[in-house]
Amino acid sequence: MGSQKRIAKELAELVESPPAGISVELVDESNLYEWKVHMEGPEGSPYQGGDFILKLSLPTEYPFKPPTVSFATKIYHPNVTNDEKGSMCLGMLRADEWKPSSKINAVLQFARQLLAEPMPDDAIEGRIAEQYRNDRVRYDEVAREWTRKHAIPK
Amino acid sequence: MLILPQFPDASELLNHPRLYAMSLSKPWSHFGPHHPFPEKQNYYRDPFPPSLLPPLGFSISAAFAPDPTMSNANMNALPLDEMERFQKLSNEFEPDVQGPLVSTKQSSHSIAMDYANADPTLATKTSALAITHPMTRIMKGDGNCGWRAVTFGYFETLYALRDPMRVQREMSRIESLNTLLVQVGLDPTLYEIFVDATEDAFAQTLAAIQNGEQDETYLVNAFNDEFNSNSIITHFRLLTSTWMKLNPQQYQAFLSGPLDEYCAKHIDPLKTEIDQVGLQALLDGIIQGSGFGVEILYLDRSEGDAVTPHQLVSGSTPNGPTIRLLYRPGHYDLLYRAEQTVNMAPMVNLQYGMTSNYTPWDQGALSFDVNSSLMSIPNLMADPGSGFGMPMSPIPSVPQTPASPFRISTPQDMYQSPIQNHVPVPVSSPPPVMPSAPPPMTTLPNRSDGPQIRLNPLVMKPNLSHSLPVTTPFKK
Numbered sequence: 001m002g003s004q005k006r007i008a009k010e011l012a013e014l015v016e017s018p019p020a021g022i023s024v025e026l027v028d029e030s031n032l033y034e035w036k037v038h039m040e041g042p043e044g045s046p047y048q049g050g051d052f053i054l055k056l057s058l059p060t061e062y063p064f065k066p067p068t069v070s071f072a073t074k075i076y077h078p079n080v081t082n083d084e085k086g087s088m089c090l091g092m093l094r095a096d097e098w099k100p101s102s103k104i105n106a107v108l109q110f111a112r113q114l115l116a117e118p119m120p121d122d123a124i125e126g127r128i129a130e131q132y133r134n135d136r137v138r139y140d141e142v143a144r145e146w147t148r149k150h151a152i153p154k
Numbered sequence: 155m156l157i158l159p160q161f162p163d164a165s166e167l168l169n170h171p172r173l174y175a176m177s178l179s180k181p182w183s184h185f186g187p188h189h190p191f192p193e194k195q196n197y198y199r200d201p202f203p204p205s206l207l208p209p210l211g212f213s214i215s216a217a218f219a220p221d222p223t224m225s226n227a228n229m230n231a232l233p234l235d236e237m238e239r240f241q242k243l244s245n246e247f248e249p250d251v252q253g254p255l256v257s258t259k260q261s262s263h264s265i266a267m268d269y270a271n272a273d274p275t276l277a278t279k280t281s282a283l284a285i286t287h288p289m290t291r292i293m294k295g296d297g298n299c300g301w302r303a304v305t306f307g308y309f310e311t312l313y314a315l316r317d318p319m320r321v322q323r324e325m326s327r328i329e330s331l332n333t334l335l336v337q338v339g340l341d342p343t344l345y346e347i348f349v350d351a352t353e354d355a356f357a358q359t360l361a362a363i364q365n366g367e368q369d370e371t372y373l374v375n376a377f378n379d380e381f382n383s384n385s386i387i388t389h390f391r392l393l394t395s396t397w398m399k400l401n402p403q404q405y406q407a408f409l410s411g412p413l414d415e416y417c418a419k420h421i422d423p424l425k426t427e428i429d430q431v432g433l434q435a436l437l438d439g440i441i442q443g444s445g446f447g448v449e450i451l452y453l454d455r456s457e458g459d460a461v462t463p464h465q466l467v468s469g470s471t472p473n474g475p476t477i478r479l480l481y482r483p484g485h486y487d488l489l490y491r492a493e494q495t496v497n498m499a500p501m502v503n504l505q506y507g508m509t510s511n512y513t514p515w516d517q518g519a520l521s522f523d524v525n526s527s528l529m530s531i532p533n534l535m536a537d538p539g540s541g542f543g544m545p546m547s548p549i550p551s552v553p554q555t556p557a558s559p560f561r562i563s564t565p566q567d568m569y570q571s572p573i574q575n576h577v578p579v580p581v582s583s584p585p586p587v588m589p590s591a592p593p594p595m596t597t598l599p600n601r602s603d604g605p606q607i608r609l610n611p612l613v614m615k616p617n618l619s620h621s622l623p624v625t626t627p628f629k630k
Contacts, residue, residue, distance in 0.1 A: 002347035099422040100388045
């Protein structure tokens with residue numbers, strides 16, 4: 001099947017030459033569609049030092065439908081739901097903006113870039129977005145606190 | 155043998171309400187970045203009766219409130235938050251479309267039935283259509299119907315010729331286009347499964363011909379496998395956006411934003427319906443090289459008793475194989491004429507001559523401006539010897555004249571040049587077969603420094619004479 005062929009290639013490429021601060025593995029070696037991603041909090045962001053675990057799920061229709069990306073590690077961020085799901089859906093991950101010629105690699109880099117630069121105008125957590133805009137100091141504090149609490153191994 | 159222009163002239167187009175309206179409506183310019191009406195709206199099937207077809211342009215009204223009195227003007231008067239709400243609804247609109255991705259061939263009486271109680275013009279036209287084009291093939295309205303109609307029609311037409319050599323040639327031609335995908339920065343890992351699907355379709359077509367299969371059932375099945383169908387369509391979408399990026403001068407003038415952005419939003423994502431610019435690029439870049447003609451029949455409420463065919467691409471041979479599209483606002487299907495003369499045996503030699511002349515896309519090859527009639531002639535694109543664009547040196551082009559069957563349609567035949575100093579190119583005795591391949595187009599000098607606008611008759615502006623420098627390239 002075409003989707004497996006492509007996923008296998010993308011996975012191999014990501015394992016072989018992973019982008020900065022990102023590493024991927026399969027949750028279960030026999031299932032190409034569920035990935036576990038480790039993401040280092042970008043330098044200079046309040047997430048620095050954190051090791052965030054993300055879940056990347058590929059639909060069977062991949063690459064005709066976008067992957068879904070969610071944070072398994074709790075994170076304080078305007079674009080990630082502040083709940084158990086930790087889901088994010090914006091930009092290239094939206095079904096109507098997704099292009100079959102987009103790469104998982106690009107998706108992951110996009111997600112990491114979002115940690116460095118949140119997109120408050122496209123926020124899913126309006127309150128955090130507002131704080132990010134109006135009280136950056138406090139936002140940084142809370143985000144750093146959450147990173148310490150949830151993303152830094154003790 | 156003269157290939158006469160079959161495209162209506164500009165004034166005729168401008169009197170044609172639907173075409174005129176389409177030229178004005180760029181849906182994305184009215185409604186923001188998202189394509190609000192992927193052809194998801196099946197006007198002609200269930201949700202709303204065809205009598206609600208908006209008389210002009212793209213009307214948002216039919217999509218949300220089946221209220222024919224609600225006009226574009228009213229929509230524009232809505233408060234911004236209402237517009238945003240509509241936009242959101244529109245973006246999220248996923249109609250429950252039924253049926254196969256590509257139907258079997260069926261009687262076009264079914265179309266007439268749909269309109270029997272509708273607007274009298276539409277009823278008359280569809281009845282007439284059922285006689286001139288007795289068969290149709292319905293495409294599922296899932297946002298890909300235009301792409302699927304052209305792509306399926308291409309393979310079906312190829313199969314109908316029952317010429318294994320032709321299939322091989324087409325396969326090589328499309329393969330050669332793939333090299334350009336890398337040129338625009340695409341990674342082969344990303345597109346190879348799409349290319350594979352297209353190559354499978356060629357291989358199946360070849361096998362079907364060699365095994366003497368009765369009909370195109372194999373192709374209908376291949377296109378009804380959603381993953382496979384999407385793969386082929388995505389391949390053709392990628393080739394189309396690549397073609398546009400390599401030939402921006404032909405399309406940029408018709409776009410409201412940057413070309414790259416247009417491709418990213420309207421060509422590359424799956425389920426974004428093809429619009430006029432995209433259709434033209436698909437035909438220019440991918441279909442035209444096959445030598446197949448492409449005709450479109452607009453079903454609308456304009457004056458007249460019949461749906462008039464418009465030639466989007468003239469085939470390499472008159473009455474040669476032609477893909478026929480039926481367009482109803484927001485939806486494309488395929489049509490089949492009463493006499494299906496697809497036996498191309500006597501033309502084979504011409505085709506050989508034509509395709510050996512083929513060179514993959516070349517950015518410089520089209521750097522001249524043409525008028526609407528000329529634009530509909532594919533020959534001019536692939537014609538390296540044309541004096542067109544270098545009017546001061548028509549003589550060197552003459553030796554090549556008999557070499558290509560295209561040469562027969564000279565610009566002078568097609569276009570009343572305001573400047574009469576062209577040397578007429580002899581058309582009297584062109585042998586039909588090319589003795590040898592002409593030099594590849596890539597060796598041509600850069601011929602034009604005139605405006606790089608290519609006039610698409612379907613998207614042209616109403617005030618043609620003021621907006622398009624039809625004559626400038628001939629001045630020199």
